[in-house]
Amino acid sequence: MHTCAIEVKDLSFGYSDALVLDRVSFRVNKGDFAAVIGSNGTGKSTMIKLLLGLLSPSKGEIFLMGGALSTFKQFSKIGYIPQNSGSSAGTFPATAEEIVMSSLYPQVGFMRIPGKKHRKIVADALEKVGMTAHAKSLISELSGGQQQRVMLARVLVNDPEILLLDEPTVGIDTAAVASLMEILHRLNIEKNVTILMVTHDLSVVAPYLNRVLCLSDHNFAEDELPEGVIIHAHAGTHVHAHEHVHCAACEHPHNDAECSVCSHLHEKGGES
Amino acid sequence: MLEIFQYDFMRRAFVVGILLAVIIPCIGIIVVFKRLSLIGDALSHTSLAGVAIGLLLGINPILGAMAASLAAAFSIEAIRKKIPRYSELSIAIVLSVGVGLAGVLSGFVKNSANFNSFLFGSIVAISDFETALVIGISILVFLGFILLYKELFYIAFDEQAAALSGVPVRLVNTIFTILTAVTVSVASRTVGALVVSSLMVVPVASGMLLAKSYKQTVIGSVICAVISTVIGLFISYYSGTKPGGTIVLTGVALFLLALLAQKISRAAQARRRKGAANGQS
Numbered sequence: 001m002h003t004c005a006i007e008v009k010d011l012s013f014g015y016s017d018a019l020v021l022d023r024v025s026f027r028v029n030k031g032d033f034a035a036v037i038g039s040n041g042t043g044k045s046t047m048i049k050l051l052l053g054l055l056s057p058s059k060g061e062i063f064l065m066g067g068a069l070s071t072f073k074q075f076s077k078i079g080y081i082p083q084n085s086g087s088s089a090g091t092f093p094a095t096a097e098e099i100v101m102s103s104l105y106p107q108v109g110f111m112r113i114p115g116k117k118h119r120k121i122v123a124d125a126l127e128k129v130g131m132t133a134h135a136k137s138l139i140s141e142l143s144g145g146q147q148q149r150v151m152l153a154r155v156l157v158n159d160p161e162i163l164l165l166d167e168p169t170v171g172i173d174t175a176a177v178a179s180l181m182e183i184l185h186r187l188n189i190e191k192n193v194t195i196l197m198v199t200h201d202l203s204v205v206a207p208y209l210n211r212v213l214c215l216s217d218h219n220f221a222e223d224e225l226p227e228g229v230i231i232h233a234h235a236g237t238h239v240h241a242h243e244h245v246h247c248a249a250c251e252h253p254h255n256d257a258e259c260s261v262c263s264h265l266h267e268k269g270g271e272s
Numbered sequence: 273m274l275e276i277f278q279y280d281f282m283r284r285a286f287v288v289g290i291l292l293a294v295i296i297p298c299i300g301i302i303v304v305f306k307r308l309s310l311i312g313d314a315l316s317h318t319s320l321a322g323v324a325i326g327l328l329l330g331i332n333p334i335l336g337a338m339a340a341s342l343a344a345a346f347s348i349e350a351i352r353k354k355i356p357r358y359s360e361l362s363i364a365i366v367l368s369v370g371v372g373l374a375g376v377l378s379g380f381v382k383n384s385a386n387f388n389s390f391l392f393g394s395i396v397a398i399s400d401f402e403t404a405l406v407i408g409i410s411i412l413v414f415l416g417f418i419l420l421y422k423e424l425f426y427i428a429f430d431e432q433a434a435a436l437s438g439v440p441v442r443l444v445n446t447i448f449t450i451l452t453a454v455t456v457s458v459a460s461r462t463v464g465a466l467v468v469s470s471l472m473v474v475p476v477a478s479g480m481l482l483a484k485s486y487k488q489t490v491i492g493s494v495i496c497a498v499i500s501t502v503i504g505l506f507i508s509y510y511s512g513t514k515p516g517g518t519i520v521l522t523g524v525a526l527f528l529l530a531l532l533a534q535k536i537s538r539a540a541q542a543r544r545r546k547g548a549a550n551g552q553s
Contacts, residue, residue, distance in 0.1 A: 076437060080433070082432070098425070098486050102422060102426040103426075105423075105426060105438065111420065111423070114422070138484060138485070
């Protein structure tokens with residue numbers, strides 16, 4: 001039985017008179033790697049902000065890790081990378097290490113000074129994203145892909161159970177996208193981190209996903225999915241979530257015991 | 273002992289000047305990184321209205337400046353929340369109110385020399401009470417900055433993420449607003465309302481050019497401010513120029529030197545890279 005990481009029931013939201021989301025319902029299970037796709041203006045980023053409580057819905061309910069959003073307190077377990085976060089951080093005169101350390105606030109505490117233990121957590125997070133060599137580099141000196149990996153390290157320091165990513169592949173080159181997706185894939189497989197990613201690059205990220213949510217006309221719909229993606233629709237009253245079974249290299253589900261790549265990743269995870 | 277240090281008023285000017293040179297960039301660095309560089313202008317100009325009110329009501333003008341500066345700081349925060357996409361407009365609105373009020377009220381002040389001393393400061397003519405006030409406020413601001421170092425960094429870098437992580441953003445912003453307002457009001461008396469904003473921004477700009485991290489930017493900004501204050505006071509004493517303006521101009525000269533140092537360092541790096549590339553090929 002799947003444990004639900006994110007559940008949205010009959011959610012509506014609008015800016016002034018313009019309705020952005022209309023009675024949207026869907027669920028993302030623990031361990032899912034899901035993408036939210038759809039045309040511009042269909043409310044993908046708005047949906048993420050609603051999940052974080054940064055916007056208040058006009059109607060409907062949101063549940064995170066089994067608890068209602070209105071009473072949810074464990075936001076440190078939700079890692080959020082907003083749109084263009086890497087490039088907007090690029091002008092700030094701080095090192096990758098300093099930026100990642102700031103996100104450790106929930107563990108350090110108010111008016112406390114970070115200690116050796118905290119510096120180790122930051123070093124580990126930078127290592128996970130392959131940025132150890134750039135720990136002391138100013139964020140402005142890093143490439144777009146490297147900045148995005150630092151943004152990922154920021155959210156990893158708090159051992160998130162859910163990652164919400166808003167178009168993390170925008171503005172970075174193909175090699176950097178592949179590297180980022182590989183890191184996310186490992187987190188999903190090895191740490192069972194639930195990932196919900198807003199993206200326009202479905203063709204690039206599709207091999208890593210097990211679920212696609214397509215927003216269309218303010219709701220989730222079955223259309224607009226690229227050809228060749230194997231889809232199983234799970235329809236609720238207003239929802240159509242799609243699952244497709246692919247693996248990065250072998251076209252099996254990620255957690256398939258018979259998948260050589262997945263088994264390999266599991267073994268590597270066990271060793272480390 | 274150098275002649276300059278034989279005078280009590282000059283020794284006092286150095287103590288007060290150096291203390292302010294330590295705390296003003298601490299406030300300035302957050303102000304600059306929150307993209308609110310003009311806040312110093314808005315608060316210092318409004319503090320002039322407080323000076324006029326103080327002089328008219330017969331209370332200490334610094335206390336009047338402090339009250340006006342606090343009111344201005346909270347007004348900026350309140351307007352900023354109403355129009356978050358145009359936050360810089362809140363500063364312009366409060367700056368206009370401050371300048372307008374100061375202009376109108378100064379017309380009623382009988383002792384205009386006293387009022388004018390707040391425009392360019394009078395660091396060499398401050399009283400015992402004012403010296404004690406600067407020392408007390410410097411300790412308060414420095415401690416506040418150190419204790420809230422990581423919270424202020426996080427808010428300046430990403431206020432939304434800081435709030436999601438549990439940083440009490442409203443409380444920290446309120447404390448910072450109070451610290452900014454009191455710093456600006458005491459600095460108005462010493463270095464002058466018209467130049468305090470420059471002291472908040474120029475040393476930070478120099479620090480940013482030379483630093484390789486946020487921590488280094490903080491330390492570099494404070495060092496630049498202390499150097500420009502000390503050199504500025506020396507020049508002012510021996511050339512007879514006004515101390516406030518001289519300190520700021522020295523700060524600008526340091527900034528130009530920092531810019532030159534950065535260009536030379538980048539050119540040397542580029543030459544090294546080119547040399548290494550040629551060596552490989």
